[in-house]
Structure formats: structure tokens, C-alpha cells
Amino acid sequence: MFLLPMLLSALALPAAQPAGTAILATDAETRWVPFDLTPGNQLRFTMAIDGRPATAILDTGVSYSVLSRRFATAAAMPVRPGGSATAIGGLVDIGWASTRTVTLGGVTRRGGGLTVATLPALATGSAKAVDLLVGRDLTGAYALDIDYANRRFRLLPSGRMPFNGRTAPLAISRDRLVYVSEVTLGAARLRPMVVDTGDGSSITVTSGGWKAAGLTTTPTTTAISFGLAGAVTSTIGIVPALTLGQLTARSVEVRVEPAGGFSESIEVAGRIGSGFLQNYRVLLDPTAGRMVLSPGPTADQPPVRSTSGLLVGVDTDRLRILHVMRGGPAAAAGWKEGETVCTIDGQPIPANYGSSSLATWSAGAPGRVVTLGLCDGTQRRLTLRRFY
Template sequence: MIAGLFPPSQAIAGKTGCAPADWHDFDVDRDRHIRVPVTIAGIPFSAVLDSGATRSVIDRRIADRLGLTAQAGYTARGLTDDVEGAIGEAATVRIGDIALSLSMGVLDLGALSTASSRPIDVVLGREIFEQGIVDIDFRKERIRFLNRDCRPGDGRAIVLPLRNKDGMYSVTAAVEGRGDVDFLLDLGSTVSVYLSPSYALETKLLEGKKVSTGMTAGMEGLDLSLLSTLRSFNLAGVEFRNVPVAIPERWSQQTSGVIGLPVLARFRVQIDAAAGHIRLTPDGDTHREPFARDRSGLSTSREDRHLRVLHVARGSPAERAGMRANDRIVAINGVGVPKAYPPGAIPIGRRPAGTVVKLLTAEGGDHSITLEDYY
């Protein structure tokens, strides 16, 4: 629950008339998370903005560090399963000149941090979107929070109804020319599109396609998914081609799928939860740009001075090169694994098809992997 809202001088919901709102910079990290600088109880953090979270969440170790007391009674709904947590006492959360007093959920976010290039300590969820209009400009990497009297105008914007599914937002979209179905709107998901296993089975979606496997991460931990590619995906009348899709073994949502940040970031996004709609403005020709994908077949986590292999994808270059789960990668192309892996902005597996990557494992194996689109 929200223990308190914005102070009267800052509250979005309490303002009348469309007052100007400051823009706040954010960065979209290499894992495709929106990272927003915040302070909690006066201490700075980098928070992940997540429209798929029914409430804001703080990692258990951070709550302990801040001295926040917590009581049992909070259950978070993940993509594949529910997660039991606690509810922390109210703390002041500031984003720029905006302040909220929130009782956040307290969870172990370790699995998310393990799969990320940077720790995930705080997740900003539904409370942020309920206070007014959230306006996200991905091209300029900035965000602003408008009061409900503001209705940003743009003749190119497509307005879609925003539904409420168990405290989460959903819109309709179409897969490969089939009829529109409900998809959760998840700015916190780094996967372009998730589909439920029942939808994939009923529509025979995978017939005739390359199919592999991969590890995906959520608040509930790591899960195995089937990986493939959609020939087309239509959102707001915009058609995307060759879209990577993940189909988890388990599914706990009421929708047929989830739309993640790699798709949503190709629009200017304005979420108006109070009015029950979302405005999507196509960002130039970005819908034609290819989607990032892994071409190695390795799911890894960072451990000290090596990468631990969590999963080797079926039929992938890594599998053909003899890589196995639990291998420890200690060098990439003759260079030790850097502390801040991946180096630069592009993980090894997301480099162009045909790139040769040489890996050395602590188990004494030399593996040469030629990257390719294996799904």
C-alpha cells in the first residue's frame, strides 16, 4: 500500500490544470532496463522502472541496510510463479523533485541481479503509474510525470485501451496475423515478447520454425524457456518483423503474453492509467531495425573472475563447441573476464553472425564458437 502520496506542492494527482513538468534523465542499460536515479531515505540508488510490478519493491539486503522493518503478508506475482515476501515500513522515495512515501514490497532480488550486468536494488512499480501520466521519451532517454489534467497531444500517437489484469496493465496485440489477444505491458521485461505455452500450443505457433532453449530471469528466479522467432508482431498498427519470442515452461498470468521493453522502446510511450489508455507514437523507422538476440547459446552469470555457464541452448553454436552447464569461462578471445563484464556495450553473444569467439574454461577446455542465428 502507498503510505502517503506526493506532498501537496509536488503531488501529480493533486494539481489542477496542466502544470509544466520537469524531465528526468534515465539510461537504458545493456540488459534493456530503464534505470532511473532515485533516493530512498536520502541514499541514492538506480531503480528499474517496471509497469509489470503490482507494487514497488526493494531488495531485502537494501531494506536491512536502511533499517526498514518489514512484516509478512506480501505476495508478488511473477511470470511463472508467485513469490512470498514482506511489506516494509514507509520510506520516502524521491525522483528528481518528486517525493512519495511508499511501503514497498521486500523481496530477494538476487536472481534478477545475477542475470543483469548491474545489481537491481529497487523496482518502481504500479504506484508510480497511478499518480498521473508517465511520459517516456526513449529517443532522448528522459521521463516526466504529468498530472492528470495534462493530455499530451501528438497527431501521430496511437491511443490504445489500457486494461487492468490483476493489478497489472494489458493491451491487445496480434501475432503473425492472428486475432488480437491480451498482452501484459511490462517495461521491466528485457525479453521482446513472451507467449504462454498454451497459446503457442493452441495456435501451433512453433510449427516449421527453428526452436531452441534459453534461461530467463524474473523475481521468482531462473526459468527455462523455448526460444524462437515470430515472423511478425503487430502492436498499435505497427508491424515488427523477425521478433525473438520466449515461451516459458510455466505460466502464472491471465494473458496470452507479455510485451517487453525491446518492443516498447521503439515508441514514445505515454501511460495514462487514470484515463485507462496508453499513447504510443512510433519512433521513426525503428520498427524496421533488427532486434538484438543472443547468437552464442550461452546463459551465464558473473562470479568473481569468471562466468558460470547456467545453460547451453539446444542446437546452438555453444552446444556444438562442447560447452556444458557449470563450465567456468575464465578468458574470452585470450583476455581474462573483466570485472565489469560484458566489456563495452555489446555482450559477446550479441555480436554479428559469423563472428568467431574463443573461450577458455577453468576446466581446461578451449572452445571456438562461430556466432549464428540458431533460433
Template sequence: MRPLRILLLLLLAFASMPLAASPAADTLAADSEARWVPFQLTTGNQIRFRALMDGRWVDAMLDTGLSDTAVSASFARAAGMKPLVQAHADAIGGAIPLAWTGLGRVEIGGLVRTGGRIAIITADPRATGPDAVDLFVGGDLLAGHALDIDYAARRFRLLPSGRMPFRGVTMPLRLAGSNNLYLTELAIGVRVQRGVIVDTGDGAMLTLTRSTWRNSGAQAGPVTSAVAYGAGGRVETDLVLLPDLRLGTLPPQTAELRIEGDTGFTARKGAAGRIGGGLLRRHRVLLDPRAGRMILAVNDAAWQPSRSTSGLMTAQDGRRLKVLHVMRGSPAAATGWTAGAEICAVDGAAIPSAYATSAVAGWSVGTPGRVVQLDLCDGNRRSLTLARFY
């Protein structure tokens, strides 16, 4: 069983700023249907792939939650890209600095973008996991085309808008004005929720604002708490299992729901919620806002995120685990655990350098009733009995 991991989110809405640059021009190859781009689906449910930028290969992320394509500040410095206009971005977790500069050439599958502008951002590195991202591919580059994501085969491609390469359930999809945010709808409880952001860079399954959740009339089980990291830093949300999420005419699904405060990013954008990669990965997905539709075909309906039975959300720091959050109502909360504690061994096994893929890692989502012995780095030992709590 996989370990419970801190959720990774990346969704930005850039401030609109003028920039003198050559106009952006897109060219989609005649054989774009054959130009699949292989990707890695990270443990945070984010799509990582390789792209060509000004003739050099870069590590990229496919992110429909970004209004504008961006490069990291560290990559921009290494590539000699000079910031021309300073601005800011509203992001999950808070505002972040950015600068605008001119774009040369980007190639992704059958698509070539030349000219226009590109943002340089300084984001919280925890939002993208341990491996750095050079290029964040956003809605400004993607929205004019149909994006076909085959999660099962770990590949995607860009097609002319209007193409329907597979059969599935069709849902409405539109762009949110100049923000280039993809918006759809879904049904929860007795209400259809409109204005829901579709964000491939968000590792969660589903996030709703507190007001949207309160007004939905939906029934769910016990509510706990969780943390996530967005480009602007740490975010704490409520967390609950939702038994009857409905996407179009697909059968109801069970989904992990995060409930975000009404001053959070989603509410600031005037949206009701966000569909993230954790839910999208159950399907083959076609996103075509120009044609006004999203198509979903189920390919892995049984996939579920790892469900904590310990209540400890941790991050690896070398050969130790640091407790980042103690989930409300959990066994860890009931036995006095606090954030900041550091674990150096589990059931006598030291934390390995490749912890995430090791046999040790499954303890925090283990079978209810199991007693886990945790050796703290200060020399103390504590036992923790695992249990279902949400």
C-alpha cells in the first residue's frame, strides 16, 4: 500500500500586464494526432513530461490551472532570460512574485508556439514535489486546441479543436474570461455546481469552497483536516469522503473532498470548486474549451488515494520523517502527537533514502488495528494503533 503523501497543488491566476513582444503564433502539425507526448504521473497526480524550449529539452508540467505558461525563476536565470515587467500572481497558498519576458519557441507534441510572452515565477517548491519543474504549460498555450489525456497509457496529445477521438460522457467546458481557467460543472447532493475549475496541476480529487459544500445538501461521513502545498505556500482544509459525486451521466463515484475556506483561492476566482488530477486520472479526458466540451471515458474507476489510518501527514527530510500535520480526530491526535515531531525508524526499520518506494512507507495507511512502533529522532519510542477515522 502506498504511503499517504502531502497533496501537491499548482494553480495560478496571473495579473494582466502589457509587454512589448512579438505576437504569439501557434502552429499545429498536420500529423498532430500521431504526436503523442509520454508523461510521468507523479505521486502527487501531476503530469510531468519533456518539452523543447528554444532548442533545449526542459522538464515540464501540464497544468490547465495556470492562466499563463511560465518558467521557474531558477531556470530563467540559467537560460539567461531577462525579466522585463514585474507583476504578481494570485496562487493557492497566497500571492507570489512574477515577471514577464518575451517567449522564443516552445514545442510540445505537434504544437509549436513562437513569440508572445511568458511568465517567470518563484513558487513554493513543495507544490511540485522533490523534482524541479522548468516549464509550466498553462491555459494560454493549451486552450485553443483539444487536449487528449490518456491517463492509462501515460500519454497526451494536442489536436485541432472540434476533434472527438474517443467516445465518452460529454460535459460542458468553457474558459473563465481572460483568466484562461477551464470551467465545468458537476452534481453533488441535490445541486448542480457550476463554475468548477478543471486543473490538471492540482493533485487532489475534488475541492469545494465551504459555502458551496454547505449549500449542496450532500451527506458525508466524519470530517477531518489535511494540509496541502500550493505555489503560494501551505493550505489547511477540511477533508471528507464524498459517496455520490456525479460527473455528467457517469455512475456516482466516491471521492475524497477537500473543503476550502471562503477566502481561499477558489472563492477569490469566483469559482465553486476544483476538479484535480486525483479525479481526472480515473478517466481518459478530452478538454476542448473552444468547442465547449469535456469528454470523460472511465478507465480506472476503482482508483482511490491512500487513506490515512494514522493521522500523521509527514514529509521526508533525509533519513527522517517530519510530521507536518496531525489530522483532526485521528489516532495520532488522540494520543497527543504534534507537528514538528521527527521519526527516524518504523517498527525498528530505519527510514531509507528511497522511503517513498520502500516497504516501510505503507505504515501510515496500514490495516486498522495494527500497532506501529515509531522511534523518534530524540531517542524516544511511541506506539500508535491505526484506525479508520474518516
């Protein structure tokens, strides 16, 4: 599958609201929260807000959890105006809604409230939007154990070490109030790096950080991602190695933001996203000052690499071309953003496209010829090749 990674970070949210009181259950260790990975590469699960089920995404790149306006309206929750917040892609309008209880795994928070904003479906790469982005305010006081291989996570008392692995520094930044660490890329030590489970990409750095790393011979192309405030086009390349604390990771996809991009604007060096973290079992424990990573079966394997040069979004029964990658076969063939595909080698786009074998075509073997049926009835043949 080669779908579009999404960026759900919403940093720099105002904090002048009551926090509520959170209690961690004595049996929290047994209260695993099952999740699935969205087509946009985020952790999606179900929790409860005032006793109502809510679909949520775990997003450690968000300082204060964000509730969708749609959910607030359906639950008849009064929303007070809250100004605007900095997000990837620009500014978003926000509000504030008081809550009675918020329940996530073994944690129950009474009182307080949630930031409210519009959460677009496109941000998960699927046709259905979620109700909540679970941010640092709900998880930061605990050890967050994410078992990607078994699609589950849990919240534990800080200081617990439920498994062994390589450690890296971890803290909550004083200014942005999000999880941060640091990496060594090429010749550069980059910090602070936001540890961002809501970012479906792997590693993202600023243009200055990429230049300082000195990786000038790395082949690159372009890609697009979506934040809460809109689209961002970046350069991407695959680097041979990257160091995160005691861990050296191999064959890592790195996304380079344009000059003046989001990371630079909020004075961070970049982000460590779910696209990277999902190769490990991960413990995030900022109170103890550490992140622990235990390699999973996909660690150090070459990342999925587009051979079509098309990044797509799923729109019910069709694929919408969201970006044509620089230097790829699709660019050479004249493909344009906004075009829609209804069949692949004669097969219609299924409802479960993101998890189906059909989705592997865009990163297929070089030399394969794929016949794409556009929704206007025309057909085009695309020969796949490696281009970065």
C-alpha cells in the first residue's frame, strides 16, 4: 500500500482552561486499548466522553486534546469561542467545551474540558472523520506503552519498564507542551524533535537541519501531507541510517520541510512520526525522562517506496490524486492532481481499499505495467519504476 501519510499535529493551543482531575486505575496494566492503523498511518481507537463512545486518534504532537465540532454538536455540548491555534498548514479556529468525564484505558478524568475544532476526514486518509485527537494533556503524566505489533496500547504509572529496549531522552517541552526528543542525522544533531504519534510520516526535519546533515547525495522527490489547516508539500529521501539515543535505525525515510515550514515556525528541529515508531514497541515516559524502543519485525527493513509517483486519498469508491511526485513515472506521463481513479487493472476500488492487496499497486515491482481506469471512462497505462 502507498497511501498518503497525514499530519495531525496541532501545537501551541491556548491553555487557560481548567485541567480536571485524572485518576489511574489500580488495574491499569490490564486495560489495553485496541487500535487500528488508519490509511494515513495513525492509531485509531474508541474511548468515552461523558459516557458517549468516541472514535479517537492518539496524537502526542498535540498539546491539548482536540474534540471535533461535529461530536460536540451531536452531544449538545456548549462550545465557547477560543480564538485560533497553530497547526500544520496554518491557523485553525478553536473553541472550548467542558466535560464531565473522559475515559481512556485505565485513566478517567473528571471535570476539565476539551479544545474544539473541525477535524476533517482527509486527515486520516479515509472517508470517515474521527471525534477526538488525544493529546499530551491526557497521556503526559503516565508511561504510554504502544504495542504496534499487536495493535494495542495502555497507560501505566510513570517509572514502569514493561519491556527492555534501546533508550532515548524524552521530555515535555516547556513552551509547546508536547513530547520531545533528539536525533543524529548525518553530521547534524537535531533537537528538539517532537515525538508525534499523530504524524503518519516517518522522520521530518527542517530545510536547515537537512542542509546541516550534509546528505547531499541522497536521491529525493516530493510528497504532500495534510495537517489540520491544510496541505504541505515537502521533499523526501531515504537515508542509510539515523541515531535516536541508543538506537541506530537503518533505511529511514526523511521528509524535509520547505524553508519557513511548520517546524521552523514553532522553533523545533522536526518530528518523529508514527511511520517510524510503528517499527518498534514504544514506551513514552516523559516524567522518567526516557523513551524505550524495542525493534519489531519491520525494523531496519527498507520503507515502502512509491514506484508510480502518485500519492492518493480514498474517496468512497474512488481514488483521488492528491500529489504527483517529482521525477516519477506519473509526472513523466502527465498525471495531474485532482484526477480520480475508479479501477485498477479492471478491479473497482473496494470499501476496504486501504487494507486490501489491491492498494499495493502504486509501490509495485519496477517494470510492472498497471492499467488505471479514470472515473471519466478513460484508461491509462503506467509503467512502474524506481526513481528515488
